[in-house]
Amino acid sequence: MTLLRKLVLGVVGALACASVAQAQTPDTLRVATDATFMPFEFQKDGKLTGFDIELVEAVAQKLGKKVEWTSIDFKGLIPGLLAKRFDMAVSAIYITEERKKVVDFTDSYYPGGLVILVKKDNTAIKGPEDLEGKKVSVQVGTKSVAYLQEKFPKVERVEVEKNQEMFSLVEIGRVDAAVTGKPAAKLFAQSRPGVKVIDKQLTVEEYGMAVRKDLPELTKELNGALAKIKADGTYDKLVQKWFEAGN
Missing domain, CATH: 3.40.190.10 (Periplasmic binding protein-like II)
Structure with a gap:
């Protein structure tokens, strides 16, 4: 009985470790958005598009990850993060002190107000x-x-x-x-x-990517990827495409 109990505990422990490792190094970014806010995120021909959408896809590419999108109402974004339904929310979200009490934010990726x-x-x-x-x-x-x-x-x-x-x-x-x-x-x-x-x-305020507080390493990775796409010109091209073209 003791040996069986040890084996069971060992299996449970191994699964727990695997779960933790998976949480720390996922190959997918689970991202929520409210796709009703042009030009940041909206639906076109049945597909998500917009500045935020392409920005997240560019960041994910730098991280070698794929993106799994979830579309919900804006009011459900922060509660969804708290419930761990997804890893991050990107939907023209202002960085505020009140929101920072419950979620983390990346560096600002666009000025607004x-x-x-x-x-x-x-x-x-x-x-x-x-x-x-x-x-x-x-x-x-x-x-x-x-x-x-x-x-x-x-x-x-x-x-x-x-x-x-x-x-x-x-x-x-x-x-x-x-x-x-x-x-x-x-x-x-x-x-x-x-x-x-x-x-x-x-x-006058700043937009940021909201991230679950239990994923601090992800926030660091996202900041690093944002810095890279700003350095290689990808970010400037997206800003030109979505905010400056035709102005």
């Missing part, structure tokens, strides 16, 4: 100070929600699940403005002549 999108003929909103008392659409789970709660408590927030819905409410006049990330707002305004982005930004 919150801006205001309004109809082009809107003369009532010329800057952040004009938001109070207005009806403003925001996407659930984004920093826009908490920011307006804290800085503009008199704003009537209209919280929606999808980025496109947030913009559409501005176009049809159901809300006075939308508050969202600068790159996506700029891109939408370029394709819709009836709307504009207010020049004065609400915030």
